[in-house]
Amino acid sequence: MGCLKNYITKLHQSTKRDYLKRMCDSKVECMKIARQYGYDYWDGDRKYGYGGYSYIPGRWKSVAENLIKDYQLADGMNILEIGCGKGFLLYEMQLLMPSLNLYGLDISEYAIKNAHPKLKATFFVGNANDLHIFNDKMFNLIISINTLHNLPLHEIERSLNEIDRVGDKAYIVVESFRNEQELFNLQCWALTAESFFRPETWIYLFNKKSINIDYEFIFFE
Numbered sequence: 001m002g003c004l005k006n007y008i009t010k011l012h013q014s015t016k017r018d019y020l021k022r023m024c025d026s027k028v029e030c031m032k033i034a035r036q037y038g039y040d041y042w043d044g045d046r047k048y049g050y051g052g053y054s055y056i057p058g059r060w061k062s063v064a065e066n067l068i069k070d071y072q073l074a075d076g077m078n079i080l081e082i083g084c085g086k087g088f089l090l091y092e093m094q095l096l097m098p099s100l101n102l103y104g105l106d107i108s109e110y111a112i113k114n115a116h117p118k119l120k121a122t123f124f125v126g127n128a129n130d131l132h133i134f135n136d137k138m139f140n141l142i143i144s145i146n147t148l149h150n151l152p153l154h155e156i157e158r159s160l161n162e163i164d165r166v167g168d169k170a171y172i173v174v175e176s177f178r179n180e181q182e183l184f185n186l187q188c189w190a191l192t193a194e195s196f197f198r199p200e201t202w203i204y205l206f207n208k209k210s211i212n213i214d215y216e217f218i219f220f221e
């Protein structure tokens with residue numbers, strides 16, 4: 001059974017979000033564009049996604065430190081990040097521990113093309129629900145941050161089955177809600193999410209797998 005972690009909540013809370021403004025700014029059009037995960041989502045106007053996602057030195061450092069310490073990562077271990085985006089977390093891990101073998105998978109060709117230029121990871125453009133390119137139990141740790149809620153339920157299940165097959169353990173972060181206000185805020189803000197579940201539903205899905213899947217939830221307070 002996995003357990004609750006607290007690595008990225010502080011980072012998430014450091015960003016200000018105007019939920020109602022997003023809801024009223026051609027949101028359906030913006031969702032269609034965001035779901036292409038191209039230039040507009042990453043580096044275009046904020047209404048399509050990140051509004052310009054550049055590397056900020058040290059921003060992901062404490063997350064990388066926690067992962068290395070808590071999962072006792074050692075030289076030569078294989079780490080996969082599913083939904084790695086531009087690879088900024090993997091790059092912080094590389095700075096702290098250059099001996100790790102880092103792998104990144106993302107559906108966004110744009111993100112991978114624009115990954116940190118000094119990141120020496122092996123990248124794959126692909127879908128979280130199909131990891132056939134990887135061998136059984138190939139990874140010591142699988143990380144996935146803010147990615148799986150973008151899939152419909154049947155694809156989440158396929159993805160978790162694949163994570164179970166190729167990994168020894170996993171740390172997964174998803175968007176979630178604890179009450180009506182947070183569900184409203186999340187639905188206003190989300191451009192790409194398809195699965196809106198309470199923490200207990202996510203934990204139910206994670207605990208059905210044989211490996212330990214640790215988790216963290218992002219809430220929109």
Ligand SMILES: C[S@@+](CC[C@H](N)C(=O)[O-])C[C@H]1O[C@@H](n2cnc3c(N)ncnc32)[C@H](O)[C@@H]1O
Nearest residue numbers: 037083084085106107108127128145146147150
């Ligand atoms: C909110 S971003 C998070 C990126 C990165 N993990 C971070 O925290 O900076 C969501 C990521 O999931 C990726 N993504 C969405 N659907 C995916 C899928 N089915 N398979 C793989 N990656 C996917 C997107 O391209 C994007 O990189």
